[in-house]
Amino acid sequence: MSETNTRARIMDLAQDLLREKGYTGFSYTPIAGALGVRNAAIHYHFPTKENLGEALVERERRRFLKWTGLKAIRDLDAWGKLDWFCSIYERYSQGGTRVCYLGALESSFDALPEAVQSQAQRLNLEMLAWLEEVLEAGRQAGDFRYEGRAAGRAVLIMSALQGAVQIARVTAPDNLEQAIQQIRASLR
Amino acid sequence: MSETNTRARIMDLAQDLLREKGYTGFSYTPIAGALGVRNAAIHYHFPTKENLGEALVERERRRFLKWTGLKAIRDLDAWGKLDWFCSIYERYSQGGTRVCYLGALESSFDALPEAVQSQAQRLNLEMLAWLEEVLEAGRQAGDFRYEGRAAGRAVLIMSALQGAVQIARVTAPDNLEQAIQQIRASLR
DNA sequence: GTCTATACGCTGATAGAC
DNA sequence: GTCTATCAGCGTATAGAC
Numbered sequence: 001m002s003e004t005n006t007r008a009r010i011m012d013l014a015q016d017l018l019r020e021k022g023y024t025g026f027s028y029t030p031i032a033g034a035l036g037v038r039n040a041a042i043h044y045h046f047p048t049k050e051n052l053g054e055a056l057v058e059r060e061r062r063r064f065l066k067w068t069g070l071k072a073i074r075d076l077d078a079w080g081k082l083d084w085f086c087s088i089y090e091r092y093s094q095g096g097t098r099v100c101y102l103g104a105l106e107s108s109f110d111a112l113p114e115a116v117q118s119q120a121q122r123l124n125l126e127m128l129a130w131l132e133e134v135l136e137a138g139r140q141a142g143d144f145r146y147e148g149r150a151a152g153r154a155v156l157i158m159s160a161l162q163g164a165v166q167i168a169r170v171t172a173p174d175n176l177e178q179a180i181q182q183i184r185a186s187l188r
Numbered sequence: 189m190s191e192t193n194t195r196a197r198i199m200d201l202a203q204d205l206l207r208e209k210g211y212t213g214f215s216y217t218p219i220a221g222a223l224g225v226r227n228a229a230i231h232y233h234f235p236t237k238e239n240l241g242e243a244l245v246e247r248e249r250r251r252f253l254k255w256t257g258l259k260a261i262r263d264l265d266a267w268g269k270l271d272w273f274c275s276i277y278e279r280y281s282q283g284g285t286r287v288c289y290l291g292a293l294e295s296s297f298d299a300l301p302e303a304v305q306s307q308a309q310r311l312n313l314e315m316l317a318w319l320e321e322v323l324e325a326g327r328q329a330g331d332f333r334y335e336g337r338a339a340g341r342a343v344l345i346m347s348a349l350q351g352a353v354q355i356a357r358v359t360a361p362d363n364l365e366q367a368i369q370q371i372r373a374s375l376r
Numbered sequence: 377g378t379c380t381a382t383a384c385g386c387t388g389a390t391a392g393a394c
Numbered sequence: 395g396t397c398t399a400t401c402a403g404c405g406t407a408t409a410g411a412c
Binding site: 024099110158183 | 211213290316346348367
């Protein structure tokens, strides 16, 4: 197996564990087990856990920037862009079994290594900035109706999605859909 | 110092650590250090970490039920009750340094002992039920305006508060206030 | 270049001293 | 009844084998 593929497989496994158990709750051993090697083998690819955590959030940032740069996304109207943003969280939730990256990281922020904190902060700001722009443009185009600053509305919507994924996991998976419907309703 | 006071002091310290570092991120040693004893002394009061976690969430549930039962809260109008509910999260946030109980627990849910999971679930449902009733009554009284089911709106608002506390910690503390303002605006 | 054997600190927990 | 000395196990990380 090529080095790149192993790296990616490690990251995929780590990503799932992170969103199940949080940053402090996941360890190298289960990843190694799934790959049929010793835990120390993972340290070859990611010398420290901080490296692995940083790589995970960095990859997620790259993906978000890549997607938002695609013509297919940029050409959507305001409602389409909002729906796409919500669909990210539906994917994160995976039917109520997991939470999103930022939820998994932010709720144990003080326990994170510095590089992971920094990456989480960046991802957060990049997502908020994109959403704010969509909300601002959507209101000017007459698609959305809401009061106050677009920045505040972006915080509200992103907070609601992040919180709903967590609440859905503990109550009913359907609660994420409830929240999304209400987000849409509150913009009409 | 009486047994009860020591218990309460341990719980207060544990509560702060839990909301800083998450369930898996906090341990007995810092609590013992703050109290000037060995970590094993905490095990006398709380034999297992599961006991301590359970006691913390149970206490929070009791507090919520006690507060919502008070005449001072029950006599508030719909907006007053909403404001009170939001103020809980302002207290949780502590100026952007911590997160709420449910955020701290839910994002590492799969790593929690069964008793803690169960308590978190109950607290979640109790808070949602109370909020739903406030939203339903408030709409019928003509105070709130929103579309769809009250239950969905309750999920939206509680999710938003929970998420905003987390986002505020990582971006700007003010973002919790932004979210609260937007919650209010979306009910008018 | 990739992995295994191994170290070592910290965690939650027990037995028993006072 | 309250705490200390101590432990077994897991966590991350290093040195070195192949």
